[in-house]
Amino acid sequence: MVGTEQAQAEHRAAQAAIAAAARGVTLRSVTKQYGAVTAVENINLEIAAGSYCCLLGPSGCGKTTTLRMIAGHEEISSGDVFIGDQRVNGLPAAQRNTAMVFQNYALFPHKTVWKNVEFGLKMRGIPAHERTERVDEMLDIVGLAQFADRRPHMLSGGQQQRVALARALVTRPQVLLLDEPLSALDESLRVKTRGELRKLQKQFGMTFIQVTHAQDEAFSLSDQIVVMDHGHIDQIGTPSAIFEEPASRFVAQFVGDNNLFDGRVLQGADQNLMAQIEVDGLGVFVGKGSSASVGVAATCCVRSDRLLLTPVNGTLPADYLNQVMARIISIEFTGYITRVSLMVEQTETEILYKARTTDWQTLALDEGEQVRLSWMPEHCSILLS
Amino acid sequence: MAVAIGRGAIALGIILSNVYRRGLRGLLPWFYVGPALVFLLLYLVLPVVQTIYLSFLDGRSQQFVGWDNYRFFVTHAAAGIALRNNLLWLVGVTGVSVGLGLVLAVLLDRVRYEPIIKGLIFMPMAISFVGASVIWRFVYAYRPAGREQLGILNAIVTALGGQPIGWTVETCWPLADWEPITLPGVGWVWSCWGIPFLNTLALMTIMIWLQTGFCMVLLSAAVKGIPSDLVDAARVDGATEPQIFWRITLPLIRPTIAVVATTVVIVVLKVFDIVWVMTGGHQETEVLASRMIKEMFNFRDFGRGSAIAVLLLLAVVPVMVSTMRRFRDGEDGL
Structure with a gap:
């Protein structure tokens, strides 16, 4: 259908219409209980219209339940869900102007690709000629026009995924919900599809909400990341905020590549003073942190690429106030980055250090050597447990 | 059962062609399926043939009566x-x-x-x-x-x-x-x-x-x-x-x-x-x-x-x- 100028103009108009209609999603004190088990507890969340939001967390953290409540597949125990300014509690899934891409795509195996994409339009009573137009157009967009007559099982995983996307987008929803859409794909395809997802979201301008347990996926796709754990939201922020300043020990650990040292607050932070924390066997660390009272359990968190690795007897730059001595356990070459595992022997604390491979090579260090690791207070967060 | 008869005939053909091409080793599979085939023949194929034969004889199975039955x-x-x-x-x-x-x-x-x-x-x-x-x-x-x-x-x-x-x-x-x-x-x-x-x-x-x-x-x-x-x-x-x-x-x-x-x-x-x-x-x-x-x-x-x-x-x-x-x-x- 796309090809003639008029059709393209119509196509652009249709997309503009969708973009204009895109609406945000708001959750207010949303709770979901299954009998005595609370899957999601008192969640408050605002997702801006036309943005790409990822719900990130380990399995069982309540992210899929949250998505299913927005979709209408799951009833809300208490609280309110708004799509745009419309409260959608109890509204059937079909009337919420959302569409869903399922983890296993949920394509109808007995229907052709074309009929799969058509189904939603047919059920909504769209006239036949318009259905034909919209399905053809959508299959063009996802590049599957030549597979229209195939059955889903005759397609590759990536192609099936695109059919699922086409089926969801063809109904022109205001919010697209994606439940781990990339987890069934292999690594290289996942990276490629990630790019396509982001492109489609930009192109259509609608709100995308995606559930994922992979932080790299969340980082590369999102405008906003919601980190969840045990039915709670731990942190909401942009990818860089989540990466640079994790708000809790869990987020720091889940996002990965952080070194965590558990200890007790020695001195809370105030306007002039950094916080201090004492970690058994490692000493006192200084870092950014909250004004907690002395003795409270806390964690010192520092990213593995913020560490400075120097010989034991070398001199330290003035700002590097925090330091530990550790022995190199293993060196892992991953290409651009080299990952080094170290251990503080007296406490058996494991530490991860990451450096650009070229920088690492100039250090000329080997496994078994004792080194000094140091870091600046600015790069260190004191997180309360 | 009629299918079984057809299969029996085909099976026999395959046995013979196998033996012809590959010598005695071709017989080995038939050694394994043989007993089952024998029982099928005895209790399925033969009774079917017998029944079809009887259906063209008179009540006491003495005279051929064509399609009368x-x-x-x-x-x-x-x-x-x-x-x-x-x-x-x-x-x-x-x-x-x-x-x-x-x-x-x-x-x-x-x-x-x-x-x-x-x-x-x-x-x-x-x-x-x-x-x-x-x-x-x-x-x-x-x-x-x-x-x-x-x-x-x-x-x-x-x-x-x-x-x-x-x-x-x-x-x-x-x-x-x-x-x-x-x-x-x-x-x-x-x-x-x-x-x-x-x-x-x-x-x-x-x-x-x-x-x-x-x-x-x-x-x-x-x-x-x-x-x-x-x-x-x-x-x-x-x-x-x-x-x-x-x-x-x-x-x-x-x-x-x-x-x-x-x-x-x-x-x-x-x-x-x-x-x-x-x-x-x-x-x-x-x-x-x-x-x-x-x-x-x-x-x-x-x-x-x-x-x-x-x-x-x-x-x-x-x-x-x-x-x-x-x-x-x-x-x-x-």
Whole structure:
């Protein structure tokens, strides 16, 4: 259908219409209980219209339940869900102007690709000629026009995924919900599809909400990341905020590549003073942190690429106030980055250090050597447990 | 069974060509399947051939009578009734037990005490045809009006103020008192303005009672095998529950429906015990199998009995062929 100028103009108009209609999603004190088990507890969340939001967390953290409540597949125990300014509690899934891409795509195996994409339009009573137009157009967009007559099982995983996307987008929803859409794909395809997802979201301008347990996926796709754990939201922020300043020990650990040292607050932070924390066997660390009272359990968190690795007897730059001595356990070459595992022997604390491979090579260090690791207070967060 | 003969011939051909090409080593596989083939030959192929042979001889298997025994099907009124009843059983029992099984499978999927209810419905499956018939003789039991009714059906009917009905005797339950009509040309008279074939329907009910549970259990497993995501996806797309049933559930469980229907068809074609115990084939309730037993062992007419057996065999062949074809095509059916 796309090809003639008029059709393209119509196509652009249709997309503009969708973009204009895109609406945000708001959750207010949303709770979901299954009998005595609370899957999601008192969640408050605002997702801006036309943005790409990822719900990130380990399995069982309540992210899929949250998505299913927005979709209408799951009833809300208490609280309110708004799509745009419309409260959608109890509204059937079909009337919420959302569409869903399922983890296993949920394509109808007995229907052709074309009929799969058509189904939603047919059920909504769209006239036949318009259905034909919209399905053809959508299959063009996802590049599957030549597979229209195939059955889903005759397609590759990536192609099936695109059919699922086409089926969801063809109904022109205001919010697209994606439940781990990339987890069934292999690594290289996942990276490629990630790019396509982001492109489609930009192109259509609608709100995308995606559930994922992979932080790299969340980082590369999102405008906003919601980190969840045990039915709670731990942190909401942009990818860089989540990466640079994790708000809790869990987020720091889940996002990965952080070194965590558990200890007790020695001195809370105030306007002039950094916080201090004492970690058994490692000493006192200084870092950014909250004004907690002395003795409270806390964690010192520092990213593995913020560490400075120097010989034991070398001199330290003035700002590097925090330091530990550790022995190199293993060196892992991953290409651009080299990952080094170290251990503080007296406490058996494991530490991860990451450096650009070229920088690492100039250090000329080997496994078994004792080194000094140091870091600046600015790069260190004191997180309360 | 006719297929088995064909397969035997093909097998022999393959054996010979294998031995010819690869020497004695080609014989090894046949050493393993040999015993099974021998038993098939002894207990399946030979009896079939023998039965076909007998069906062309007279009652005492002494003289060749050509197609005489087969002419029985078109000339004898009793054979006509048996054929008609078999057709009724085939369509009625298969249709109702598969249909009812499907409805139960879909509806019970949403019921709280599903396992208990399904267990109850499945239970008759474990009862033999003769046992079930004995139970249903009590259900259908008839006493003349005015006496205490032993059968639960007639007890209900009389309690509601009706006359007791001979469920297994009456060929018609008249609901209107109209004149019989004669179809012009063939001279066929229709005199039942009400429920026809009442007693045959009563017997079929027993079989339906026995088979519905089986259908329900298999279809229920198929319904549960449909990923819930598919149903959710249809729901987001705005499909109503009936649309989900007709457009998603039904097409997806079609292969199972075919298997279940085939199984019931084969069981129904073999039906004999229920008719034999309930009515002995009287009052126009005869089916082919009961007639076959009657001809064979009561009347000692081996020719006619064999002819009926051959007819039943021929009736099963298309079902078998379609089943085998489905298995060969990988049970896809989509």
